[in-house]
Amino acid sequence: MTFRILLAVCLAGLSLAAHAAFDIDDLMKNLAQQKGGKARFVETRTVALLDKPVQSSGEMSFTPPSRLEKRTLSPRPDTVILDGDYVSFERMDGRRMTLNVASRPEAQAFVESVRSTLAGDRAALERHFRLALSGTPAEWSLQLTPLAPAVTALLQRITVQGKGQQVRRIEYLQADGDRSELSIEPITGP
Template sequence: MSKPNSLRWSRRVALLWVGLLLSVSSHAADWAMPELMNLLAQQKSGKASFVEKKYIGFLDKPLESSGELSFEAPGRLEKRTLKPRAEAILLDGDKLTVSMFEKKPLQLRLQDHPAVAAMVESIRGTLSGDQAALEKNYAVEFSGVPAKWQLTLIPVNRAVAKIVRQIQIGGAEANIKTIRFEQTDGDRMEMTVSNIATP
């Protein structure tokens, strides 16, 4: 290939790359929190498996558990732990039911426990694409593109802020992939979510 032809080819390839990058940048610029919330709101139900690790200051290694998550819009969210022992947390509307081992289930009304309500709403609000619910309890920071986005939630409720420093929720498209709770005392919980399936 002659030198002039080589230069023309190089310029053509460079222009193609520039065009591609501008296209990607334009698409990313159009992607904002309202678009994410709209995408999430379209998912009316879903199931997933999870692996959760709790990092506690006085322990040498994290406590690990795993199980299943399920969600049905607008207000039903269940976390069923299968390992290392069976536990279940069911959120249905304003009622939270906690079942552990052979003990009698514990039932709470969220309106009586504002701090608990704010924490569970961080997950339910994200799953249902309810931006208003999130912003009621948190200052919300959004970043990323459709293939990899992240929400950082900073508590504005004083009762929650005494316990939780921040919550980070990451995902791809309409799927939540990671959840991270950081407590004010330095402890944290990290959850990896996978195998999401729509019934």
């Protein structure tokens, strides 16, 4: 009987050690193994000046290492494409605008929070954020706290949550208390 108890304690200790060993390098390695893909999203924005949250939905696609497309379908169509250092906006009325995000530190930080997380690029994330990871490989949460004063003036933190190799939720908490939450559901199949 004593041997069984000792064995159970040792196995429990090994299990805890395995979970404790999960770190940011492990998470980034797991995320980097993703070959891109498509997902549906629902974005909910909570703004102090509005009576109720604003919700939009659509589809996203990511092609590593640096192309991210977000196509909003509801309540009105628009498209945002991030390709390298350029982000393009296209409205349903055909108006287009392109920005070089590398020339704007606050825009670059927002871009890297998503793109570098999806690509598993720790070095790019650490150029803009202090990283804190909690959870297990199966269900994790990565908190990104901005480093640059120009970014902290706009953004308190970003929390990215996921399951395994997939990002499932991104929450932006702005310095003024406004919040945006992006829920992501992978699309499987052809």
